[in-house]
Amino acid sequence: MMQFDKKDLTNQELIHIYTELIKPRMIEEKMLVLLRQGKIAKWFSGIGQEAISVGTALAMAADEYILPMHRNLGVFTVRNIPLHRLFSQFQGKPGGFTNCRDRSFHFGTQEFKIVGMISHLGPQLGVADGIALANVLSKNGKSTAVFSGMAVPVRVIFMNR
Numbered sequence: 099m100m101q102f103d104k105k106d107l108t109n110q111e112l113i114h115i116y117t118e119l120i121k122p123r124m125i126e127e128k129m130l131v132l133l134r135q136g137k138i139a140k141w142f143s144g145i146g147q148e149a150i151s152v153g154t155a156l157a158m159a160a161d162e163y164i165l166p167m168h169r170n171l172g173v174f175t176v177r178n179i180p181l182h183r184l185f186s187q188f189q190g191k192p193g194g195f196t197n198c199r200d201r202s203f204h205f206g207t208q209e210f211k212i213v214g215m216i217s218h219l220g221p222q223l224g225v226a227d228g229i230a231l232a233n234v235l236s237k238n239g240k241s242t243a244v245f246s247g248m249a250v251p252v253r254v255i256f257m258n259r
Contacts, residue, residue: 115152115156118152118155118156118172118175118176119148119149119152119172121172121175122144122148122151122152122171122172122174122175123145123148125171125175126143126144126145126148126171127145129141129143129188130143130145138188138189140202142168142169142202142203143169144168144169144170144171144172147169147170148171148172149172150170150172150245151166151169151170151171151172151173151176151245152172152173152175152176154173154243154245155172155173155176155177155243156176158241158243159240159241160177160210160211161211161240162211162240162241162242162243163211163212163213163226163229163240163242163243164177164211164212164213164242164243164244164245165212165213165215165222165225165226165229165242165243165244165245166203166212166215166245167203167215167222167245167246168202168203168215168217170203170245173212173245174203174210174212177210177211177212178210179207179210183195187200187202187205188202195207203215204217213225213226213229219246220246222244222245222246223244223246225244226242226243226244229242230242
């Protein structure tokens with residue numbers, strides 16, 4: 099029998115982590131059903147990658163910037179974006195973040211410290227470098243996380259602690 103070493107985490111903290119992990123998975127599964135039914139036009143599934151985005155977002159403070167990619171739904175759910183706003187964004191409806199101009203993860207929000215994604219691999223790294231440099235110069239002790247990659251995500255985190 100395998101023993102789980104929960105370190106110094108309480109049962110309540112473990113339940114919180116599990117809840118944060120399961121939420122994007124449930125959304126992903128529903129979105130794939132809607133995609134197959136033709137009720138939505140596109141969806142970039144991150145099933146199996148939830149722990150990466152959820153773990154990164156949970157490790158960061160709410161006032162630290164994250165630059166996610168297509169398959170990083172967990173960043174948005176951990177940052178507690180109201181689901182009605184998130185789904186309005188995905189469906190290009192009023193109430194989203196871009197006034198009906200977009201239907202995907204190509205949006206950012208200062209309110210939740212998420213910088214909108216750039217589809218091409220790599221360009222977000224320069225933006226994250228700038229944010230991280232600003233943190234270093236202001237000596238505020240904040241970190242910046244950026245996601246880069248597609249099928250096999252590569253994560254680069256600029257730490258400033």
